[in-house]
Amino acid sequence: MKKKDLLINTNGYILSLLEKILDANVQIKGIENIPKNNPRIFVANHFTRTEAMLVPYTMYNLTGKKVGVIADDSLFKTYFGDFLSNLGAMKKSDPLRNNHIIGDLVTSCKDWMVFPEGRMVKAKDIEKIGKHFCVKIDGTCQRIYTGASYFALLSQALRQDYFNHKIKNFKKFQRKYFINDCSEINENDTMIVPINISYSKIRNGRNFLIDMVEKLIDNIGKNFKEELEIETNIVLNSKIIIQVLEPISTKQLLQAYQNEPNHSKTISAIRYETTHNFMNTIYQSLTINFDHIFILVLFLYPKKRINIKVFKRLIYLVINKLRNRNYFLDDDIDKDLIYLISYEKYEQYEEVLKIAIDDDILYDANDEYIINKQKLLASYTHHTIRIKNILKVILNEVLVNEKVVKITKDYVENSEDKINKKIVKLLIKQQKDSYLKSYMKFKEFADVKNIDIGENKYLDLETSDTCIITVHGFSSSPKEVEQLSIYLHSNGFAVYSPRLDGHGTSPEDLKNKKWEDWYKSVSQTITIASIKYKKVFIIGFSTGGLLSLLSANKIYHEFTAIVCINAALNLKDIRVKTLLPAVSFWNEIVKLFNSNEYSKDYIENNSENPKVNYDKFYVDSIKQLSILMDKTRQKLINVTQPCLIIQAKDDPIVNASSAYEIFEKISSKDKELVITEDNKHIIINTDGKEELFEIILKFIKKNLYPQFLH
Known part of the structure; x- marks a missing residue:
């Protein structure tokens, strides 16, 4: 019934198709981390336009509460405009959007979804400057926006003012934040809920949906065509993993400032640190897939040539190391992984290998690969990198996870003999452990x-x-x-x-x-x-x-x-x-x-x-x-x-x-x-x-x- 209610006044065919596609490809983890009775503001990394619909739609189906999202004005001109409006989305240009968001969080009438990166980060190029993150768009570094922290903290500060009888003119307060007479102030604290959105696998190339759209729409712009190619391939071929992380209580964040009468000063003091902390959590909570380890090993390998057997064994060692640590791993990352190193074709490896060879990142030289790191690290524009160098995008994504990089680097710096000994030791241990467990x-x-x-x-x-x-x-x-x-x-x-x-x-x-x-x-x-x-x-x-x-x-x-x-x-x-x-x-x-x-x-x-x-x-x-x-x-x-x-x-x-x-x-x-x-x-x-x-x-x-x- 919830889905049916949500689709009222929308283009039924388009949204029915969208519903089937999203339900078929989305994997949600960490559902237990969604607070039940609190006002919620979800914050996530941003890679595709689909996410502006995907995450609110998914959260709605889990909680029964609509999730507003700030979306680019251009999206409201497409078939999905009605869908976004029904979810509770607002245009980026709406002058009263902040007041609506804060009002919804104070009353808990509606949850909100914010992408602190501010726009799609197509290259997944994230840099840390000092304590704070920035996203690189065409070489220019743009700091992560702190609006989500601002909305969450201010809504909690106002809530505390209300229950402490500090709001002198409640009618004015209601008008400013669009709080109706029938809306009650929720007594529970606003929770910031970080979410990592990961994809397994990201691929480019033509597909039947692109062909269909090109027949229906004349003069497709280059930027739209690029987004269409990537996002239709994700919908058709990828698994979209939504990892809900441990929520953050704004009440606890404000506790040290409870005697500070000036909300603006208080929020200014902690919004940047709060944003940095939850974005760090989001980036470190990437769901790691086979592609990540494949390209990370190549990138970190200290020589120009790598023996094929050694390359496969390094991937195997890293994945097994991560499996025994508290990392978020794709369910398929080690499926039939023994075949990778036991002299048979291994599908996940062959698939990403083909991309590397087609893009001239690897050259097959009998029992070795020649690594062209210049090609791997080649920069392209914001709107072309996902088409021109998808493995660089995948590499950028995993490079933010410092611990995974450290583990991989420790392995690639070993000699071939040492790598072989580690593989033998690991396999014997796996056999013994398997028997003992049985x-x-x-x-x-x-x-x-x-x-x-x-x-x-x-x-x-x-x-x-x-x-x-x-x-x-x-x-x-x-x-x-x-x-x-x-x-x-x-x-x-x-x-x-x-x-x-x-x-x-x-x-x-x-x-x-x-x-x-x-x-x-x-x-x-x-x-x-x-x-x-x-x-x-x-x-x-x-x-x-x-x-x-x-x-x-x-x-x-x-x-x-x-x-x-x-x-x-x-x-x-x-x-x-x-x-x-x-x-x-x-x-x-x-x-x-x-x-x-x-x-x-x-x-x-x-x-x-x-x-x-x-x-x-x-x-x-x-x-x-x-x-x-x-x-x-x-x-x-x-x-x-x-x-x-x-x-x-x-x-x-x-x-x-x-x-x-x-x-x-x-x-x-x-x-x-x-x-x-x-x-x-x-x-x-x-x-x-x-x-x-x-x-x-x-x-x-x-x-x-x-x-x-x-």
């Missing part, structure tokens, strides 16, 4: 494994330049591949055995995990191994075999070869092929009758190795395994590395057709297929395992020392 969560469960079962294993060997990664199977743990790992380690290789996320603790830990979570566990270990060793082999058992084959998508020169053992591409297990669909069907039936207590979301597992494997499979987990099978099958053609495929002829779990399908579909020129006479699934732990281990060792040596094997 174990502690399920340690009281009756079916939880012993704590040593699920630990990630790192068998380093300083005399070796080769690391072999052994990956366990579904519902198991690194303990499953321990005997193979020890054998390989005793033959002169470092061996790492990662715990796949959700494994090695309790079946409930695996219940809500995705196949991507398992793949990320392997990706972490691959990254560690590739940094510490010159050659990397991946040996995967069962589901680990699928993950090993899928890892062939990673492009890094250390990747030497793959071994997959009983890779679970096609299952023979009757429970999965027949019982699982039946369980799923039964669960759907009981849900129809609201009888969830009769549903069953798992099937029993009689494992060959009950000390290591889970005793039940959750239906959701097996569905993820099924998805992994399909994903691996689609990617088999990408496998080009030497590959050894081992399959037990009478495996009770995995159909032997899996091995033949893998052998036929991979693109490896050097590939071997070995079929054993075993009738067990976990052949790496059977009595005949020594022969199997020797086959694997021979394959490894052949790919390490081909000159000695014929």
